Amino acid sequence: MSTGFRFDRLFIGGAWVAPIDGGVRPSIDPATGQPWGDVAYGGARDIDAAVAAAKAAFEGPWRRMPPWERAALLRKFADLYATQVGALAEVETRDNGRAVRESRGDIGLHAQYYHWFASLADKLGGRTIPMDDSVHAFTTRHPVGVVGAITPWNVPLMAAAWKLGPALAAGCTVVLKPAEQTPASSLALAHLFEEAGFPPGVVNVVPGDGPVAGARLVEHPDVAKISFTGEGTTAKTILKAGADTLTRCTFELGGKAPHILFADADLDQALNAATGSAWALCGQSCALGSRVLVERPVYDKVVEAFRARAARVRVGIPLDPATHMGPQAHQQQLEKTLSYVSIGRAEGAELITGGARIDRDGLADGYFVEPTVFAGVSANMRIAQEEIFGPVAAIIPFDGEDEAVSIANSTPYGLAAGLWTRDTGRAHRVAARIEAGMVWVNTYRYIRWSTPYGGVKASGWGRENGIEGLDPFLETKTTIVSTTGTFADPFAN
Numbered sequence: 001m002s003t004g005f006r007f008d009r010l011f012i013g014g015a016w017v018a019p020i021d022g023g024v025r026p027s028i029d030p031a032t033g034q035p036w037g038d039v040a041y042g043g044a045r046d047i048d049a050a051v052a053a054a055k056a057a058f059e060g061p062w063r064r065m066p067p068w069e070r071a072a073l074l075r076k077f078a079d080l081y082a083t084q085v086g087a088l089a090e091v092e093t094r095d096n097g098r099a100v101r102e103s104r105g106d107i108g109l110h111a112q113y114y115h116w117f118a119s120l121a122d123k124l125g126g127r128t129i130p131m132d133d134s135v136h137a138f139t140t141r142h143p144v145g146v147v148g149a150i151t152p153w154n155v156p157l158m159a160a161a162w163k164l165g166p167a168l169a170a171g172c173t174v175v176l177k178p179a180e181q182t183p184a185s186s187l188a189l190a191h192l193f194e195e196a197g198f199p200p201g202v203v204n205v206v207p208g209d210g211p212v213a214g215a216r217l218v219e220h221p222d223v224a225k226i227s228f229t230g231e232g233t234t235a236k237t238i239l240k241a242g243a244d245t246l247t248r249c250t251f252e253l254g255g256k257a258p259h260i261l262f263a264d265a266d267l268d269q270a271l272n273a274a275t276g277s278a279w280a281l282c283g284q285s286c287a288l289g290s291r292v293l294v295e296r297p298v299y300d301k302v303v304e305a306f307r308a309r310a311a312r313v314r315v316g317i318p319l320d321p322a323t324h325m326g327p328q329a330h331q332q333q334l335e336k337t338l339s340y341v342s343i344g345r346a347e348g349a350e351l352i353t354g355g356a357r358i359d360r361d362g363l364a365d366g367y368f369v370e371p372t373v374f375a376g377v378s379a380n381m382r383i384a385q386e387e388i389f390g391p392v393a394a395i396i397p398f399d400g401e402d403e404a405v406s407i408a409n410s411t412p413y414g415l416a417a418g419l420w421t422r423d424t425g426r427a428h429r430v431a432a433r434i435e436a437g438m439v440w441v442n443t444y445r446y447i448r449w450s451t452p453y454g455g456v457k458a459s460g461w462g463r464e465n466g467i468e469g470l471d472p473f474l475e476t477k478t479t480i481v482s483t484t485g486t487f488a489d490p491f492a493n
């Protein structure tokens with residue numbers, strides 16, 4: 001492997017170790033369906049070892065380190081990360097098939113995430129509380145302890161940045177368990193933490209199967225908090241498994257984001273965003289505008305534009321910089337997407353373009369699927385209600401603001417939404433009524449380190465990024481000090 005990272009060991013306690021009850025197995029390149037490298041995965045005992053290392057680091061050097069030194073280490077790591085963008089993008093693209101032009105763009109931003117969190121590490125003060133003269137009351141903020149970070153296969157390094165950045169800035173230590181389908185880039189990340197000189201055990205990386213390694217991490221009594229990105233059904237399993245130990249959880253779950261195009265919008269710009277968002281990451285991101293709500297006067301025009309623009313998407317080998325869209329990240333996801341194409345057809349939606357696996361030369365063994373557009377979709381169809389996670393746009397016509405809002409809010413999800421209009425009043429009215437953790441107006445998927453990200457309803461609990469992104473990793477302690485030293489005898493009379 002040209003990047004020079006090794007993947008056949010786990011990173012535990014600052015050392016590269018062979019799995020105790022896991023093993024080494026091939027990771028599959030979704031562009032070819034073939035193994036591309038051997039990756040270590042851990043079992044329950046490996047997780048136990050990682051948690052023990054994280055606990056020792058938390059109680060030892062990491063807790064004693066002044067926050068500005070923690071910040072300096074994070075900055076050093078961030079600078080190192082910035083030098084490795086190309087190599088990290090190559091590893092991630094190999095593992096999950098995301099077009100390398102997208103991987104590079106995304107991973108190119110991550111150093112700034114770590115810098116942002118580093119900048120907060122020594123500013124996590126509490127506050128003084130106005131009281132009467134007899135006491136002085138103040139709060140201090142403390143790291144919760146060992147964090148289990150469980151990440152998904154679509155954006156492993158981004159999810160790691162969103163969890164490890166704030167956790168480390170807050171003074172926690174971490175066991176990172178990436179998804180079983182895409183473990184390699186998280187092990188590459190471990191190399192950079194090692195090189196930056198983090199004390200052993202502060203960051204541990206143990207790939208492994210969700211129901212084995214993930215489950216052990218969740219139920220481990222020494223894990224104070226789970227930061228999870230994945231499916232709602234898994235979140236419910238995690239919540240139950242962590243109940244006995246009262247493990248704190250934050251969840252970033254799915255989405256079925258409405259992307260609303262009003263007839264008065266700047267349609268060219270709106271179409272750039274709406275089509276880009278339909279097919280980015282081959283449809284595999286929870287914030288994508290997979291439901292395109294279009295006001296009737298421009299409906300035909302928008303449907304035609306989607307058809308025309310789908311033909312311009314260059315589907316191909318993801319490591320080719322010219323490729324716009326790679327394959328689905330694994331075979332199960334390919335099958336899921338194709339099954340939703342059948343569901344959409346059966347429900348009576350109009351398949352405008354795409355909908356099939358691509359079997360042309362060079363791509364037939366990979367998990368490639370055509371950019372797909374359904375029009376004439378109604379809000380209650382399954383393809384408009386359920387998360388497909390494939391490159392499938394569902395175009396839904398509407399009349400007026402009220403119907404737009406009602407359709408937008410009609411799914412169990414509430415992660416993100418976008419709306420396009422030239423009417424400022426309407427932009428504010430509609431944005432306020434949409435049930436979502438984030439609303440973009442005349443833009444889409446603008447996501448940064450400083451802007452809180454997360455969902456309402458079935459899309460999750462808690463926020464990542466922004467100053468709020470540190471809250472789940474901190475406890476508040478209130479200290480109340482008497483200024484008089486006197487305490488009345490309750491039994492005096």
Ligand code: ADP
Binds near residue numbers: 152153178211
């Ligand atoms: P997806 O459909 O995106 O694969 P999952 O929720 O299944 O979503 O996976 C997201 C992450 O959760 C992965 O790292 C996976 O290994 C992990 N995971 C799956 N099942 C469990 C579980 N029972 N306990 C803890 N983690 C799990």
